[in-house]
Amino acid sequence: MAMNYLEKLENVTVLGAAGKMGRGILLLTAMEMLNQKFKPENHKRQFVLYAMDVSNTALDELMKYIEGQALKYAEKNIVTLRKQYHHRKDLIDNEEIILEYVRNLTELIRPGTRIEPAFDSRIIFEAVSERPDLKVDLMVTINRNSRLRPWFFSNTSSIPILWLDEHAGLEGRIMGVHFYNPPPVKKLVEVIKTESTNPGLSYFVAEFVKNTGKIVVPSYDVAGFIGNGYFMRDILFAESLVNELEKDFSFSEAVYIVNKVSRDFLLRPMGIFQLTDYVGIDVVQFIMSVMNSYITDENFHSSFVDKMVVLGSHGGQYPDGSPKNGLFSYEKGRITGVFDIGKKRYLNLSEVAPPGDEYIGLLPVSWKPWKELIRHPHKGSLLSVYFDELKEMSSPGAMMAKDYLRKYKEIGMGLVKNKVAFRFDDVNAVVTHGFQHIYGPVNPYI
Amino acid sequence: MQLRRKIYMTAGYNTISMGMGRSEFHPKKPRPTLEDYIREAGQHVLDQIGGAAHVDECVMANFIAARYNKQANLAAFFPFIDEGLTNKPCIRVEGACASGGLGLATGIKTILAETADVVLVVGVEVQNSVKAVYGADILSAAGWYQERKEGHAHFFPGKFSERAGAYFQKYGKEKTRQGMALWYRNAIENARLCPTAQEFENKTTELEKLAFTGPDPNTFVDHLNVYDCSKVSDGASAIAIMSEEGLKRCSIDKKDAVEITGLGQAAYDLTSAPKDPVWLHTTEAAVKKAFQMAGITHEDLATVECHDCFTIAAVMAVEAIGFAAPGKGPDFILQGNTSHKGKIPFNTTGGLIGWGHPVGATGVHQAVTIWEQLTRRAEEAQIKLPRDKPYGLSVNMGGDDKTLVAIVYKKA
Numbered sequence: 108m109a110m111n112y113l114e115k116l117e118n119v120t121v122l123g124a125a126g127k128m129g130r131g132i133l134l135l136t137a138m139e140m141l142n143q144k145f146k147p148e149n150h151k152r153q154f155v156l157y158a159m160d161v162s163n164t165a166l167d168e169l170m171k172y173i174e175g176q177a178l179k180y181a182e183k184n185i186v187t188l189r190k191q192y193h194h195r196k197d198l199i200d201n202e203e204i205i206l207e208y209v210r211n212l213t214e215l216i217r218p219g220t221r222i223e224p225a226f227d228s229r230i231i232f233e234a235v236s237e238r239p240d241l242k243v244d245l246m247v248t249i250n251r252n253s254r255l256r257p258w259f260f261s262n263t264s265s266i267p268i269l270w271l272d273e274h275a276g277l278e279g280r281i282m283g284v285h286f287y288n289p290p291p292v293k294k295l296v297e298v299i300k301t302e303s304t305n306p307g308l309s310y311f312v313a314e315f316v317k318n319t320g321k322i323v324v325p326s327y328d329v330a331g332f333i334g335n336g337y338f339m340r341d342i343l344f345a346e347s348l349v350n351e352l353e354k355d356f357s358f359s360e361a362v363y364i365v366n367k368v369s370r371d372f373l374l375r376p377m378g379i380f381q382l383t384d385y386v387g388i389d390v391v392q393f394i395m396s397v398m399n400s401y402i403t404d405e406n407f408h409s410s411f412v413d414k415m416v417v418l419g420s421h422g423g424q425y426p427d428g429s430p431k432n433g434l435f436s437y438e439k440g441r442i443t444g445v446f447d448i449g450k451k452r453y454l455n456l457s458e459v460a461p462p463g464d465e466y467i468g469l470l471p472v473s474w475k476p477w478k479e480l481i482r483h484p485h486k487g488s489l490l491s492v493y494f495d496e497l498k499e500m501s502s503p504g505a506m507m508a509k510d511y512l513r514k515y516k517e518i519g520m521g522l523v524k525n526k527v528a529f530r531f532d533d534v535n536a537v538v539t540h541g542f543q544h545i546y547g548p549v550n551p552y553i
Numbered sequence: 554m555q556l557r558r559k560i561y562m563t564a565g566y567n568t569i570s571m572g573m574g575r576s577e578f579h580p581k582k583p584r585p586t587l588e589d590y591i592r593e594a595g596q597h598v599l600d601q602i603g604g605a606a607h608v609d610e611c612v613m614a615n616f617i618a619a620r621y622n623k624q625a626n627l628a629a630f631f632p633f634i635d636e637g638l639t640n641k642p643c644i645r646v647e648g649a650c651a652s653g654g655l656g657l658a659t660g661i662k663t664i665l666a667e668t669a670d671v672v673l674v675v676g677v678e679v680q681n682s683v684k685a686v687y688g689a690d691i692l693s694a695a696g697w698y699q700e701r702k703e704g705h706a707h708f709f710p711g712k713f714s715e716r717a718g719a720y721f722q723k724y725g726k727e728k729t730r731q732g733m734a735l736w737y738r739n740a741i742e743n744a745r746l747c748p749t750a751q752e753f754e755n756k757t758t759e760l761e762k763l764a765f766t767g768p769d770p771n772t773f774v775d776h777l778n779v780y781d782c783s784k785v786s787d788g789a790s791a792i793a794i795m796s797e798e799g800l801k802r803c804s805i806d807k808k809d810a811v812e813i814t815g816l817g818q819a820a821y822d823l824t825s826a827p828k829d830p831v832w833l834h835t836t837e838a839a840v841k842k843a844f845q846m847a848g849i850t851h852e853d854l855a856t857v858e859c860h861d862c863f864t865i866a867a868v869m870a871v872e873a874i875g876f877a878a879p880g881k882g883p884d885f886i887l888q889g890n891t892s893h894k895g896k897i898p899f900n901t902t903g904g905l906i907g908w909g910h911p912v913g914a915t916g917v918h919q920a921v922t923i924w925e926q927l928t929r930r931a932e933e934a935q936i937k938l939p940r941d942k943p944y945g946l947s948v949n950m951g952g953d954d955k956t957l958v959a960i961v962y963k964k965a
Binding site: 182183184185186187188189196199200201202205 | 684686687689690693701702705706707770771772773
C-alpha cells in the first residue's frame with residue numbers, strides 16, 4: 108500500500124495552483140514530496156508537481172510565494188532539516204541547508220498554463236474557482252486524455268462530489284478534500300467520499316493528510332458540506348438581525364452592531380461580516396447559489412450580498428493576505444469604515460460606532476479577548492464563567508448575543524439532523540479548527 | 554608573576570544593549586550601525602579623559618564584524634571616533650566571545666610595555682543584522698569549523714546543552730534546574746536596575762516559572778530553553794587603561810579609577826572536546842592565574858562579572874572560580890549568595906543573560922560594570938562594598954571554555 112501511495116505521489120497536478128487555496132495545496136504537496144524524498148529508500152525517486160493556472164503573471168507570483176514559504180519553513184525547522192540533509196557532506200552551515208531546501212522544493216514544481224502535462228499525473232488536486240461547469244470541463248479533458256485513470260481530489264467547498272463524478276464520468280475516482288484558508292496553516296481538512304468513491308482514494312487522502320499534519324473531519328456529500336453549511340446559515344441569520352435593526356438604525360450602523368456582537372460577545376476572531384469580507388462577498392454569493400441549486404428545502408440567498416457584488420465591493424484578500432474593502436474598509440488589517448449601501452461609500456468608523464456602541468452596552472466583566480482565550484490552558488472554565496455572566500445580562504448586546512448563541516446551536520444540531528455531518532463533534536471540529544472559534548456550535552453555554 | 558607597573562582602568566561607558574526586549578528595537582526598522590556604536594562608546598570615554606590628544610594607543614575588540622556586517626579592518630575606525638586619533642597606533646583583537654577580555658589584556662600589556670600611558674579600548678558587536686538562525690552559523694566560528702557539520706543547528710546552545718545534560722546526570726537535574734532558574738531571575742532583576750540593559754524593561758512577574766519552561770528539542774536543544782540563553786545583541790563598551798602617569802595626564806583622581814592587580818589568560822585546544830563536560834577547566838586556570846597575580850582568593854571579592862552565556866555556564870563558573878565545590882554551584886546560587894544583596898553579588902547589571910551579549914563588547918562591558926561598582930557609580934544597581942573586600946573579578950570566556958581572560962580589579 109505504501110508503495111502505491113508513493114507511486115501516486117510521484118506525479119501530481121494542482122489545477123488553479125495560483126489561487127489562494129491552490130497555492131497552499133501546492134506547497135503542502137511539494138513539502139510532502141520532499142519529505143518522502145528525504146527517506147534513504149526514496150533518494151532516487153523522482154517527484155514532479157505540475158502547477159497549472161491560466162496566467163503566467165499569476166504563476167510568477169505563485170513561485171515567489173512558494174520560495175518565500177519554503178524559506179520561512181526551512182528557517183523555522185532547521186533542527187529537523189540538518190538531520191534530513193545529514194547525508195549531504197557539502198552542506199554545513201544552516202544557511203546552506205536552508206537554501207538547498209528552498210531549491211529542492213521549488214525544483215519539484217513545474218508551473219504552466221497548458222493542461223497537457225496533467226495527462227501524465229496520477230493525482231489531480233482541483234482548486235479552480237467554484238464553477239461546476241469549469242471543474243467538470245477540466246476533469247473531463249484530463250480523464251479523456253490520460254491513460255493513467257487519475258484520481259481527482261476536489262477542493263470544492265460547496266458542490267456535491269457525486270454530481271462532479273457523474274458529470275465528469277470519473278467512475279468513483281473522485282473525492283472531496285476541502286482545505287481551509289490558508290491551507291499550510293489551518294489544520295482542518297473536510298473529506299467527502301460518496302458511495303461510489305474508490306477505496307484507494309480514501310487511503311491516499313488519509314496518508315496525505317496525516318503526513319501533512321492535518322486533522323480530518325468527514326462530511327456527508329451535501330452541498331456546502333459542514334463548513335459552508337454552518338457559515339452560510341450564520342451569514343443569513345446575521346442578515347436577518349441587520350434587517351431587524353434597520354427599523355431603528357441605518358444599514359451601516361446595523362452591520363456594525365451585528366458584527367461587533369458576533370465578534371466580541373461571542374468571542375470570535377472576527378465578526379460575521381468581517382469574515383464575509385475575508386472570504387470574499389462574491390465567493391459567498393457563489394457558494395449560496397450553488398447550495399441553493401442542490402438544497403431545495405431552504406433558501407440560500409442574501410440580498411445585501413447581491414447588492415454588494417453589484418456595487419463592486421467584493422472583499423477578499425490581496426496576495427500578501429491583507430484584506431480588500433468589502434462591507435468594511437480596512438487599513439493595515441483594521442476596520443476603518445462601514446459601507447453605506449445608499450450613499451455607495453464608506454462611512455468613517457467614528458460616525459458609525461458611537462450609536463452602535465451605545466446600543467450594544469457593556470461586555471460582561473469576565474470578558475477576555477479571543478487572542479488570550481484561544482490558547483489559554485483553562486479556557487473551558489473561563490468560558491463557563493463568562494457565559495454564566497452573559498446569561499444574567501439584559502442589555503441589547505447581551506440579548507442579541509444570546510439569540511445568536513441559540514441560532515448557532517440550532518445550525519450545528521441541524522447539520523447532524525439533516526445528515527450533513529456525522530456527529531456533533533465533527534461540526535464543532537470544523538468550526539473550531541476551520542473558523543478558529545474557541546467553542547463549537549453544539550455547546551453547553553446556552 | 555606580579556604586574557611590574559601600576560595599571561588603572563577608568564572612564565568606562567556602555568551603549569544600550571540593543572535587541573529583542575528593548576522597546577526601541579524592531580527587526581525590520583533601521584537601527585544604529587556598527588560605526589554608530591563604536592563612535593558613541595569611544596567618544597564618551599574621550600570626553601571623560603580630556604580628549605583624544607591624551608590617548609597613546611587604541612585597541613578594538615570584535616569577534617566577527619566581517620560576517621555580521623561585512624566589515625573588517627576595524628582598528629581604522631578609531632580616527633572615525635575622533636580625528637585626534639589619526640596616526641595613533643591602533644590594533645584589533647579577536648578571541649570569539651573573549652574578544653573584549655583580550656582587548657583589555659592587550660591594553661594592559663601595552664601599558665606594561667611602556668609604549669603607552671593611556672590606551673583606549675572599545676569592544677563592539679552588531680548581531681541583529683541577520684536572523685538568529687543565520688547568526689548561529691556565524692557564532693559557530695567560535696568553535697572548530699570541522700565540527701560544524703555534526704554540530705547542532707544552534708551550535709553553542711547545543712554545546713552547552715550537552716554540558717547541562719552531563720551535569721544533570723552527574724549531580725541531579727531538579728536542584729540544578731532550580732539553580733539555573735534562580736540565576737535567570739537574578740539576571741533579569743539586576744537588568745531592571747540598569748537603563749542600558751536589554752532586559753531593563755522586562756516586566757514579567759513569574760520569572761522562575763518562565764525559566765522552568767521545558768526544552769523543545771524539535772525546535773531548539775535538548776536540555777536548555779531560550780531563557781537559559783544570553784541575548785542576540787548590538788552594542789559597544791569602552792574604557793581607558795592607564796598608568797599612574799596616564800591618570801595624571803588626564804587629571805583623573807585615583808578614586809575615580811580601579812587598579813588592575815591580576816590578569817589571568819588561558820587557552821585550550823580548539824580541536825579538542827572538553828576534558829570534563831561538567832567542569833570549566835580553562836576558566837579555572839585563568840582565574841587561578843589572576844588570583845595568584847593579585848595575591849587574593851575568591852574570599853576577597855566584593856563582586857564578580859562572570860560569563861553567563863548560558864545559565865549552566867554560570868553554575869559551572871561559580872564552581873570554577875572557587876565559590877562552590879563541584880556539583881554544589883546550584884546550592885550556592887539557591888542560598889541567595891549570588892543575588893544583588895547576596896554574599897557575593899554576581900553580574901550586577903544582568904550579565905550576558907540580562908544586560909545582553911554583544912559578543913566583542915562583553916569583556917569590556919564586564920570591566921565597565923566592575924569599575925562602576927567599585928567607584929560607586931552604579932546608581933540603582935549599586936551594591937554594598939564591604940571594607941575588607943575591595944576586589945572585583947571579571948571572567949570572559951571565548952567559545953566552549955577555550956579562550957579565557959580573568960581580571961582582578963581593586964578600589965584604587
